[in-house]
Amino acid sequence: MLKQVYTAATPLMPGFIQEILKNAGIPCQQRNYFLNGAMGELPFVETWPSLWVEAAYEQQALELIQATLQQPSTGFWTCSGCGETLETQFQNCWQCGQAAPPSTAIADGK
Structure with missing residues (x-):
């Protein structure tokens, strides 16, 4: 159902x-x-x-x-696959395609 x-x-x-x-x-x-x-x-x-x-x-x-x-609309996350830093608006790493875990947003932008 x-x-x-x-x-x-x-x-x-x-x-x-x-x-x-x-x-x-x-x-x-x-x-x-x-x-x-x-x-x-x-x-x-x-x-x-x-x-x-x-x-x-x-x-x-x-x-x-x-x-x-x-989730905050600003911030960054670090890809666990390749280490690339991406904005939280991206749900997949542009470099290796790894999905963003929901808990990886970095509030301070570093």
Whole structure:
């Protein structure tokens, strides 16, 4: 059984969150991606893009989404694969492709 774990008014954030979940090994589906054109005919909230996961992944997905949305938008992280320093906005190292662990943000920017 699928559970809805995230929704937003535009497809940008659900797409971003979907990549975060996939990188963590949580399979998910994005629904309503093309329903913006039905706004007016359907209640607007019903047309918002949303992310769905299997019930077994629901709690893990919700915790990861919350942690991701609470991350500071500024700062840096250091790649454990190659040592490259990257801004927190990047979820993968541009040099080696290693995924960014959620706990690697450096607040002082060094």
